[in-house]
Amino acid sequence: MDPVKALKQVAFHLERAGEPTYRVQAFRKAAAVIADLDPAEVEKRAKLGTLTDLKGVGKATAGVVVDALANREPSYLAKLRHVDFSGGEELRAKLKGDCHVHSDWSDGGSPIREMAEAARDLGHEFMVLTDHSPRLTVANGLSRARLEKQLEVVAELNVELAPFLILTGIEVDILDDGSLDQDDDMLERLDVVVASVHSKLKMPKAEMTERMVTAVSNPHVDILGHCTGRLVVGKGRPESQFDAVRVFEACAEHGTAVEINSRPERLDPPRRLLSLAVDAGCTFSIDSDAHAPGQLDWLHYGCARAEECGVTPDMVINTRSASALLSG
Template identity: 65%
Template structure:
C-alpha cells in the first residue's frame, strides 16, 4: 500500500467514525508532508529510522508509513475498518440512486478540507455532483462567507469544474434564516447560486408561533431550494431539544413552493425526527438526503439518511438528489421562475 494513500485512507476512516478533528488532521498533515518529499528521501528516512524528525510525523503516523511502505496494510487502518459500522455499507436501491449531495462544507467556512478534496471524495463514492454550501456571514463562529469571499469561492469552483469535468461542483450556500425569516445574503448573490440551503442556527428556542413565521417566510423566498435540519435538534452526548413550530404549516409551504425538506444524515442530528418526516411525506414534500459533511469521510454518512427515508416510505422519486446535475438545476430554475 502506498504510504500517502494509506494515510489519507486512515484520515477518511477516522472522519467516517466522527473521530476528533485533531486526530484526523494529524494523518492528513502527515500525508501532505510525505507528498512533498523529494524522490528517494522517504526510503532514506525509513532505512535510517528518521521519519519522526519530519515536521508533522509522530509515532502513530510513522508506524503507519513504515508498514505501508513494506507493502502491508497499517494496523491502525485495519482496526478502523474492522470497527466500521455496517450500516454505512448501504447497497440499497435508494442509496445507489443518489447522484449528488446538496449540503457540504469546506475550509472556506468551518469544514476541514478544501473543496477539491471534498469533490474527489464524492467522485470516489460514485457521485456525479456535489454542492458546496458553506455558511453565510452572520455565523461568525463557523467563519461564514462575506459577499466578497463568496465571490472568490465562485471563481475557485469555476476553475475546479474545468479540471474535474464531467463531475460538477455546484455553487451554493447554507444561508442563515434570520429572526424575521430574511436570508443572510444578498438576493443578487443568492440568485447566482445553484443550491441554497436555508437553516436556522440562532434563537432555536424561540416561541413556536414566531419560529413558524420565521420558517414560513424563508420557505416562501424564491431563492431557497432546501430547508436544512428543520428542528435544529441534536441527539446523543450533546443533546439539544427540537425547535417548536407548526410543522403542518411549514411542510405544507415546502410542498407548495417546491422546497425540499432536508433529511440530515449527520449522526448527531438525524433531523427531522421520524414523526415529522412521515408528516412531510404525507403532505407531499420532496426531500434532499444530505450528508452536511464537514470533511471528506463524512460524505459516507448518507446511508444514515437513506435508512430514515426507507423507514418512512420515502422512495427515490421523492428525493431531489437522485437527479443528475442538469435535471437538478432545471428543477431549481423552474421553481425559482
C-alpha cells in the same frame, strides 16, 4: 500501496468515525510531510526506521507508511474500514451527489478541492458547496465579496475536476422574520440554496412557524436545512417548536425540499416529523452536512432513516443528475 494515499485514507475513516480533530490532523499532516519527500528517501527511512525523525511523523503514522510500502493494508486502516451501515443501501446507491457540504472558507476543515475529490472518490457526480452566510460569524460566514470570490474559485476547479461538478450554493441563515441572510441577486446566481435556522431556536411556536413558512416560500430557497435544529448527542439540544404540517405543506407547495440531515449528532428531522413530510407530499434532499472529507460518507445514516419512513428514490432530489437537479 501509495503511503500518502494510505495516510489520507486513515484520516478519512477517522473523520467518518467522528474521531477527534487532532487525531485526524496528525495523519493529514504526516501525509503532507511524506508527499514533500522524494520517494526514495521515504523508502530509505522506512527501512532504517527513521521516519519518526521527521517533524510531523509519529509512531502510528510511520507504521502506516511502512505497511503501505510493503504493499499490505495498514493495520491501522484495516481496523477503521468496517462500519456497520445497516439499512438504506438501495437508496444510498442511487444518490448522485450531496447538496450540503462545507469547506474551510467557512467552518469546514478542508479546502474545496479536497472536499470535491473525496466526494468524487465516493462515486458522486456532483456536490453542492454550501458555506455559511455572513450573519453566522461564529462559522466564518461568507460576505458578499467572499462569496463572489468563491464562485470564481469554483469555476476554475470545475475545469480541472471535470466531469465531476461542484455546484455553487450557500447555507443561508433564516432571519427572525423569515427573510434570508444574503442579497437576492446573489442568491439568484447560485445553483442551490439551503436555508436553515441557526438563531433564536427557542422562538415561540407560532412565530417560528411563520418564520419558516416565509423562508420556504421564498423562490430562491431550494432546500430547508435541519428543520428542528436539534442535537442528540452530548448535552443535546431540544427541537425548535413549529407547526410541522404547515411548514411541510408550504415546502410541498413551493417545491422546497426537506433536508434529511445525516450528521449523527443531528439526524434531523426526527422520524415522526419525517413521516409527516412524506404525508405532505414533500421532496427530500439526503445530505451529509459534511465539514470534513470523511463526513461525506455519513449519507448512509440519512438513507436508512429515509427508508424507514417511506421515502422512495423518486422523492429524493439528489438521486437526479446535476443537470436534472438544476432544471427541476
